[in-house]
Amino acid sequence: MNGAGTHFADGFWRNNAAFVQLLGLCPLLAITTTLVNGLALGIATTLVLIATNSVVSLIRGALVPSVRILIFVLIIASLVTTIDMLANAFFHDLYRVLGLFIPLIITNCAILAQAESVASRHRIDRAALSGLATGLGFAAALVMLGGLREIVGSGTLFSGMEFLLGEAARDVYLDLPYDGMLAAILPPGAFFGLAVLIAARNYLADRKKPDPARREAAAIRQ
Amino acid sequence: MADRDRQGLRAILAVAVIAVCAAGLISASHEISAERIERNIAERMMQSLHEVLDPSLYDNDLIRSQVQVIDPDLLGTTDSVQVFLATRGGAPSAAIFASVAPRGYNGAIDLLVGVDAEGVIQGVRVTDHRETPGLGDQIEISISDWITGFDGTSLSDLPLPQWAVTADGGQFDAFTGATVTPRAVVQAVRDTLVYFDENQAELFERAAAAEADAAGAEMATVSDPARAPLP
Numbered sequence: 001m002n003g004a005g006t007h008f009a010d011g012f013w014r015n016n017a018a019f020v021q022l023l024g025l026c027p028l029l030a031i032t033t034t035l036v037n038g039l040a041l042g043i044a045t046t047l048v049l050i051a052t053n054s055v056v057s058l059i060r061g062a063l064v065p066s067v068r069i070l071i072f073v074l075i076i077a078s079l080v081t082t083i084d085m086l087a088n089a090f091f092h093d094l095y096r097v098l099g100l101f102i103p104l105i106i107t108n109c110a111i112l113a114q115a116e117s118v119a120s121r122h123r124i125d126r127a128a129l130s131g132l133a134t135g136l137g138f139a140a141a142l143v144m145l146g147g148l149r150e151i152v153g154s155g156t157l158f159s160g161m162e163f164l165l166g167e168a169a170r171d172v173y174l175d176l177p178y179d180g181m182l183a184a185i186l187p188p189g190a191f192f193g194l195a196v197l198i199a200a201r202n203y204l205a206d207r208k209k210p211d212p213a214r215r216e217a218a219a220i221r222q
Numbered sequence: 223m224a225d226r227d228r229q230g231l232r233a234i235l236a237v238a239v240i241a242v243c244a245a246g247l248i249s250a251s252h253e254i255s256a257e258r259i260e261r262n263i264a265e266r267m268m269q270s271l272h273e274v275l276d277p278s279l280y281d282n283d284l285i286r287s288q289v290q291v292i293d294p295d296l297l298g299t300t301d302s303v304q305v306f307l308a309t310r311g312g313a314p315s316a317a318i319f320a321s322v323a324p325r326g327y328n329g330a331i332d333l334l335v336g337v338d339a340e341g342v343i344q345g346v347r348v349t350d351h352r353e354t355p356g357l358g359d360q361i362e363i364s365i366s367d368w369i370t371g372f373d374g375t376s377l378s379d380l381p382l383p384q385w386a387v388t389a390d391g392g393q394f395d396a397f398t399g400a401t402v403t404p405r406a407v408v409q410a411v412r413d414t415l416v417y418f419d420e421n422q423a424e425l426f427e428r429a430a431a432a433e434a435d436a437a438g439a440e441m442a443t444v445s446d447p448a449r450a451p452l453p
Contacts, residue, residue, distance in 0.1 A: 033355040059240075064233040071240050078244035082251040089255030092262040154356055163364070182399050185356035 004129060011133030017110035018141035018194075019201045024108035028142060029190040031101060033153070036160040038146025041101040042139025046132065048083065048105050049114060052076050053131030056119035063120055072115040080106050096163070110138060141197070148193045151176065153184030271306060271318055273363075274336030274345030280308030280315050287433040289425060296417040298322035298410050299330065307429035314339050314426040317418060320349070323410035327402045328352040331361065335414045339422070342376040346411055358403035368397060368404070377415050385412035 017023045024045075032038045055075055063071065084102045087095045105111070114134055119127040150157055155178040161169040183189050264285070271284055287309070290302035297303045299322040308316040316338040323331040331351040336344035346369050348361045360366035371394060377385075386392025387405045396404045418425075 037355070062236060064229075064236045066229070067233045067237050070237055074237075074240050074244050078247050081248050085248075085251045085255045085259070089258035089262070092266075160364075179398075182357070185354070 004126075007126060007130055008133040011130050012137040012140070013205075015134075016137040016141060016201070017113075017134050018138055018145075019198050021110065021113065023110035023113055024138060025194075026107045027101070027104040028138075028145065029187065029194065031104070032142055032146040032149055032190060032193070033185050034150045034159055035143055035147040035157060036164055037101075038142035038144075039139065040098050040164060041104070042135070042142040044098050044101050045105055045108060045111075045138055045142075046135025048076075048080055049111055049131035049135040049138075050128050051079050051083070051131075052111055053114055053119040053127040054124055055079065056115045057122060057124040057127035060120045068120065069112070069116070072112055072120075076111055076115070077106055094164075110134060144197055145190070145193050148197065149184045149189055152193075153180050153182065153189060155180040270334055270347055270349060271336075273347050274334045275308060275316050275318055276344065279338065279344070280310050282309045282433065284308060284318070286436045287429040289428045289432055291421070291425070293417055296413040298324040298413065305425060305429075307426055309426075309430075314422075316344060317422075317425060319414045319418070321410055321414045321417075323406040325402070325406045325409070326351060326353055327358050327400065327406075328354070331403070331406060331410070333407065333410055333414075335411055337415060337418050340376070341378060341415060341419055342374060343372045343411070343415070345370075346372040346407075348407070353403050354400070357397075357400045360397045360400070361403055361407055366397070368395070369407070371395070372411055377412075377419060382412070385409075 011017075015021055018025070018028055027041055027045075031041045052072075052075060056072060059071075080102060084099070087102065088099065114131060118130045122130070147157060150159065155176045157174040157176070158169075158172045161172050184193065268285070284306045288304055288306045291297065291305055292300070292302050294300045297319065303322070304320040306318040307314065308318070316336060319333075319335045319337070321333050321335055323333060329352055331353065332349045334345075334347045334349055336346070338344055347363060348369065351359070351361065353359050353361065360368055363369055380393060383391070384393045385408060387394050387396040387401060387408055389396055389401050390405065392408065394404060394408045
């Protein structure tokens with residue numbers, strides 16, 4: 001029980017793919033112009049992470065070390081392609097929202113990192129849990145960065161929610177009394193926003209558990 | 223030495239097995255989904271055609287009475303452009319062009335332009351684009367109603383120089399932070415109207431022929447080819 005909790009916290013917070021490992025930045029920076037976009041990519045990435053981690057864990061006994069990366073990439077690419085086609089056929093409305101993001105997931109190195117460092121070394125339950133935790137951690141980062149950029153850049157929040165949750169969700173849309181600063185929507189805004197969020201996360205992590213090495217370094221500087 | 227050979231062989235074998243499994247998985251899911259994807263796309267096509275042309279304005283089979291035309295200057299692409307020709311009671315009533323606005327901020331913008339037989343715009347929609355999210359994407363109906371500003375306009379009540387964004391001295395508003403995108407769309411809609419004005423008669427003739435051909439083909443497949451009705 002405790003082991004599972006630690007494992008979850010590791011993927012979600014301690015080794016957060018976006019804020020700590022800085023993996024998967026290509027989709028992260030490109031997509032997060034609104035909170036809903038971030039949420040959509042986050043959901044899709046989480047599903048892919050759980051699927052790839054489970055498959056890699058299942059075949060880990062047959063892995064040959066010298067070609068393991070090649071095998072991981074084959075598995076990730078074919079699973080993502082399959083999910084892309086099945087979603088297009090059977091969840092077409094959802095696909096119209098997520099479809100753009102699904103091919104982007106292949107470029108997310110966090111998935112390869114998970115396959116290499118967790119899934120190929122652990123049982124399927126733990127691999128899947130770690131995939132879920134990493135995916136949710138990544139999704140949380142996407143939602144926060146998307147929300148931040150949407151508020152600062154457009155002065156709105158939750159725009160486009162109806163694509164994800166149906167017409168009823170149109171009313172959660174918030175229009176702030178502020179016109180927005182264009183720079184936040186453009187690519188530089190993504191980097192600034194990410195920097196602010198990483199700084200905030202580091203501040204929280206440091207406050208919670210002072211890092212002895214860092215305190216030492218501060219002492220030497222004085 | 224033999225050990226290394228065996229290692230290499232195992233690696234090749236592992237990759238080959240995974241590759242075959244991956245290919246099998248993809249072709250299986252393609253097999254399951256291809257037909258439904260096609261149907262979804264056709265359904266969506268019909269839905270978007272109805273967004274730019276009221277269903278009460280025509281009574282023919284739009285998908286059947288389509289023709290392909292090429293005019294890089296007016297329709298924005300060197301590829302062929304689909305045109306759906308609508309008739310009501312046999313008389314030409316409207317046309318829908320899948321034209322392209324070639325000079326968007328991030329490349330081409332795909333449009334559907336519905337025009338009635340008098341050359342009045344019935345509706346315009348953007349079907350595909352790569353404009354900047356939060357800026358140029360306001361051409362999408364789901365984000366802003368800017369694109370409905372074309373409804374009811376025509377070349378006859380708006381002279382050609384007025385077919386431009388306000389920044390260029392025209393009638394159409396641009397939106398904050400983006401001028402290139404609306405300019406590209408306005409030009410494309412104007413050029414489509416010019417093309418329709420010049421080619422209307424020929425388009426409807428070709429569509430009528432295409433529709434007759436399709437109907438003929440269906441008759442031939444249903445009945446015994448030897449007893450097909452004489453023309």
